[in-house]
Amino acid sequence: MNTWTLQMGYPVLTVTRDYSSRRVTVSQERFLLRPAINGTDTHDYKWWIPLTYTTKSELNFVDTETKQWLTATEESKQLTTPIINQEDWIIFNIQETGFYRVNYDATNWALIAAHLNSDSFLQIPPVNRAQLLDDVFNLARAGYVDYTLVLQMVKYLERETDYVPWYATFNGLNYVDKRMRGAPSYDYYAWKRFILKLLNKAYTTLGSEGKDTDGHVTKLFRNQILTWACNLGDYACVSSAKQRFAAHMTLRHGGVEEWNFLWERFLTYSNVSTEQTLLLGVLGCTSDEDTAHNYMHLSLSNESGIRQQDLSLVFPSVYNAHDKGVDFAISYLQLYYTNISDYHNSINSVVSLVSSLSSVLTSEAQATNLMQFVEDIKDDLGELAYASALNSLQVAERNLQWLETHSATIAEFAKEQNHRLPTAVVPESYTLKVIPYFEVDSEFTFDGEVVIRVNVKEPTDRIVLHVNQLDIIESYLTITSVSEGTQLTVINTTLDTPRQFFDIQLEEELVEGGVYDVRISYVGYLNDDMAGFYRSYYKVGEETR
Known part of the structure; x- marks a missing residue:
């Protein structure tokens, strides 16, 4: 037991198979999410690891007795x-009876995935699926495996209805x-x-x-599924939530009046701490900056009605x-x-907030902004707080590096899983004008303009169309409300060539x-590929036409 009680951490067991001899080799090392660079720890970390295992042919997930050490x-x-x-x-x-992670060679991971x-995924029990x-989520984060493997593994969740694997997944997905x-909007x-x-x-x-x-487990499961679905904008989930929590959902889109209503509810529930805690999390959802500032300011007042032990909930409810x-x-x-420093009687409260914000930054601009702030108040912080x-x-730097390294791979995999157009917007009619140019010096191009009348089935800030081998003239792209005659502002467009999607963000x-x-204007090419x-x-006599 000394290896488990007298040294830090826990191991990752690496399983490597020789597929010709059908033998298995295992090795161990200390698992670290972020290995230290130029670390000074020279301790030789090794453990007594109880080895339990089963195979596809054996399928014995009941026997947890140690087979080898x-x-x-x-x-x-x-x-x-x-x-x-x-x-x-x-x-x-x-049954995850040992306190260690397991990594496999690429072929074995592929066989598991x-x-x-x-259809046989239930042969692996929920605990081992989890x-x-x-x-795999933590191994990818630590750099042992690629995120493509993670996504191949989680694809099966389309059929998963057990809470335990989903609980493990949500922990990984959250990061x-x-x-x-921070990835490009379309990604x-x-x-x-x-x-x-x-x-x-x-x-x-x-x-x-x-x-x-x-x-109890079903209630927990539903809560987590609904939280994720609504936060990701699922139409059915959001519509259902709007019916029951209209004030909250309007607040998320910036309603000052609704924020004030919820704040009054918070004060009304002064004797019900669980309701107050819930409302404190909701109140940070506003999309109005002045309202958010006012809310954070209330956490610095002894007269606000926010209990001392709940003050730490206010800022996270805004930035999360x-x-x-x-x-x-x-x-x-x-x-x-x-004000923050004075209220808490310590400049370290400012450093603590900088630390918390560093973990949720999603863009280089945010990181630069926060870094500049730290530099600007360097003298106020003092040497130790500044260093902290x-x-x-x-x-923040590590998270942004993660984004640069992995986001494109993850986005490409995600795009490959959806080749159908979204159903939030559906076409009603097309009014099309095409002018072909058959002259040799025209390079066989054609000019085109189309007006697509669309019906909106679900609220959305995107319109996604199929486009193939067309050059969109974006300066002529317009989206107009038929009932009001007003044009909407297009803030971004993305041409997803492999899937022939044209994404318009409003x-x-x-x-x-x-x-x-x-309304879209474009230039196309009269190719000779019969598509x-x-x-x-065709020929008329000896003449080609």
Whole structure:
């Protein structure tokens, strides 16, 4: 037991198979999410690791008795058993009875992923499904495996309805989702669509309404599924929530009157701490900066009605709500850091907030803004607090590096899972004008203009169209409300060539039930590949026409 009680951390067991000899080798090392660079720790970390395992052919997830030991004197060893069929997977740490992570060679991971994505995934019990997901998320974060493997593993969740694997997944997704918020808008949109696709089965099974017969785990499961679905913008979830919590949902879109209503509710529930705690989390969801500043300011007043033990909930409710909340918290810190320091009688309270914000930054601009703030108040902080603040900002640097390294891979995988157009906006009619140019010196191009009248089935700030081999003239792109005659502002467009999608992002949401005209001008090419609008030849005698 000394290896588990007298040294820090825990191990990751690496399982490597020789597929020709059918033998298995295991090795151990200390698991670290962020290995120290130029670290001074020279301790030789090794553990007595109880090895339990089963294979695809054996499928014995009941026997948790230790089959072999990897001792504290062994960095690695070849196991005498089992001898595994090449097409079989092997899974270690049955029922997760050992306190260690497990990494496999790429082929074994692929075999496990294939089994999870098959109709036989229930043959692996929920605890080990959760273990596999928890391990692969953390192994990817630590750099042992690629995020493509993570996404291949989680694809099976489209059919998962057990709480335990989903609980492990949400822990892993939480980190990835926060980082992906800093990706290009269309990439994050594709990521959200992918996660909503995974959630759909569990959401449909659980429903949005609780039942008297629901057990505690079912209630927890529904709460987490609904929280994720609503935060990612699922239409059914948001609509249901609007009906029951109209004030909250309007508040999320910036209603000052609704914020005041909820604040009065908070004061009314002064004797019900659980309701107050819930409302404190909701009050930070505002999209209005002045309202957010006012809320954070209330946490610095003894007369506000916020209990001392609940003060720590206020700032996180703002900067965890959405990307705007991070900017609101930074701007408040810049304006009122002396108030924060004075209220808490310590400049360290400012450093603590810098540290918290560093973990949720999603863009280089936010990081630069926060860094400049720290530099501007360097003298007020003092040497030790300044050094601590700079150390906290390293978290932001690591997160932004993660974004640069992994976001494109994750976004591309997510895009590949959705080849169908979203259903929030559907076309009613097309008015098309095409002018072809057949002259040789025209390079066989054509000019085109189309007006697509669309009906909005769900509120959305995006219109996604199919486009193939067309050059869109973006300066002529307009979206007009038919009923009001007003043009909406387009803030971004993305051409997703592999999937032939053209994504239009708007400054404001299209109204459910509204009718809009999408006007697009473009240039196309009369190719000779016999697809779409193409050119071809025929002969009249010896003449080619």
